[in-house]
Amino acid sequence: MQNPTKYYGKELEYLEKVLKSETWTATEGSWNNVLEREFAKKFNAKYAVAFNSGTSTLHAALEAVGVRAGDEVISPALSVIMNTTSTIHANAIPVYADVDPETFNIDPEDVRRKITPRTKAIQTVSLYGLSPDMDPIMEIAREHDIAVIEDNAQCFLGTYKGRPVGTLGDIASYSFENSKHMSCGEGGIIITDDEEYAMMCRKVGGHGFQNLRAEEGRVKLNKDGFQNPEYKRVNELGWNYRLSEFSAAISLAQLESLEKKVDYRVKTSNMFLDAIKSTGCDYLVPQKVPEGYEHTYWSVGVVYEGLESIGVTWRDFRKEYVRQGGDGIYGACSVAYLEPLVSERKFVRRLPQIYENVRYEKGLCPVSEELQSKLMQFKNNYRSLELAEQKAAALERTILHFKGVK
Numbered sequence: 548m549q550n551p552t553k554y555y556g557k558e559l560e561y562l563e564k565v566l567k568s569e570t571w572t573a574t575e576g577s578w579n580n581v582l583e584r585e586f587a588k589k590f591n592a593k594y595a596v597a598f599n600s601g602t603s604t605l606h607a608a609l610e611a612v613g614v615r616a617g618d619e620v621i622s623p624a625l626s627v628i629m630n631t632t633s634t635i636h637a638n639a640i641p642v643y644a645d646v647d648p649e650t651f652n653i654d655p656e657d658v659r660r661k662i663t664p665r666t667k668a669i670q671t672v673s674l675y676g677l678s679p680d681m682d683p684i685m686e687i688a689r690e691h692d693i694a695v696i697e698d699n700a701q702c703f704l705g706t707y708k709g710r711p712v713g714t715l716g717d718i719a720s721y722s723f724e725n726s727k728h729m730s731c732g733e734g735g736i737i738i739t740d741d742e743e744y745a746m747m748c749r750k751v752g753g754h755g756f757q758n759l760r761a762e763e764g765r766v767k768l769n770k771d772g773f774q775n776p777e778y779k780r781v782n783e784l785g786w787n788y789r790l791s792e793f794s795a796a797i798s799l800a801q802l803e804s805l806e807k808k809v810d811y812r813v814k815t816s817n818m819f820l821d822a823i824k825s826t827g828c829d830y831l832v833p834q835k836v837p838e839g840y841e842h843t844y845w846s847v848g849v850v851y852e853g854l855e856s857i858g859v860t861w862r863d864f865r866k867e868y869v870r871q872g873g874d875g876i877y878g879a880c881s882v883a884y885l886e887p888l889v890s891e892r893k894f895v896r897r898l899p900q901i902y903e904n905v906r907y908e909k910g911l912c913p914v915s916e917e918l919q920s921k922l923m924q925f926k927n928n929y930r931s932l933e934l935a936e937q938k939a940a941a942l943e944r945t946i947l948h949f950k951g952v953k
């Protein structure tokens with residue numbers, strides 16, 4: 548079976564149409580508009596706004612929900628740095644919550660402990676394609692009048708207790724980066740049911756033009772008004788986070804086959820999970836999927852307990868997997884506050900008056916720190932099922948190679 552995770556449908560056809568139209572920008576073209584409408588429909592949302600990355604989406608969402616200088620934003624410590632940098636770009640203070648040791652996702656009880664009068668937003672992350680436990684997080688947020696932003700860069704079409712992931716918080720962010728379930732190379736989108744949030748996201752991503760609307764990003768439709776020398780264009784602070792028409796066209800084609808892409812990743816992921824199960828391996832512990840959740844597997848995440856169980860280090864297990872025909876194992880990204888940007892306080896120079904007394908120390912989120920050193924991620928977006936089968940078989944051979952070693 549051919550891998551549908553790259554281009555599989557009408558990408559080339561749509562690109563040619565954009566090229567021939569000579570309307571290549573989101574301010575005038577129609578492809579962004581169609582992408583947003585169809586994405587909102589598929590994800591059961593009232594509004595969608597396209598962006599040039601899944602990082603600019605996070606920044607725009609924070610601005611839209613009213614995060615301002617000196618506010619605090621809670622995010623999981625075990626996540627990519629973009630949750631931190633988007634918070635800093637909003638001139639807010641990152642606050643880190645620890646994670647559940649079995650699901651690897653943000654721990655609602657630690658979120659509750661980290662709430663202060665300055666907390667303005669919570670960023671949840673659906674790590675590796677699995678939703679966090681959203682009900683208690685939403686309960687905490689409503690108690691304290693805090694906005695919740697779902698970072699679903701790694702989770703397309705997942706479900707939480709039967710409800711679509713992306714419809715649980717106030718705004719949801721998605722990434723179209725090259726490794727994601729659907730991709731245009733670089734891009735992203737937000738969805739929300741709140742008209743004001745959608746309009747503010749659009750203005751943040753579109754230079755703050757005042758004629759932008761929740762459902763409309765084309766600012767040059769009315770040329771009589773736009774070309775008037777007396778026309779005042781900008782009423783909000785914004786950036787150029789717009790998605791090009793080329794990227795929107797590719798994204799639309801990708802969206803049309805999204806179910807196939809997700810199904811493919813789930814199928815290939817199960818090959819790796821079956822290799823672990825069939826060999827009786829107890830030192831590769833897969834990410835727990837609670838009852839009622841649907842995991843969409845951006846990657847296959849497992850905790851490696853091999854050092855304690857069979858006396859083999861993480862690196863030596865990876866080395867043997869490569870020798871057996873595997874193509875490597877990815878480690879987890881560093882715990883965010885241990886990245887040099889944060890640990891060496893390089894962000895302080897941005898606004899010393901806000902960040903002067905902000906410090907993060909090792910040991911802040913102990914579960915995240917321990918997990919991070921043990922996590923393994925197995926790639927699942929191979930170009931064919933046959934190749935995925937070969938890599939899963941390499942994992943099985945690796946486990947059998949170490950069988951009985953202690």
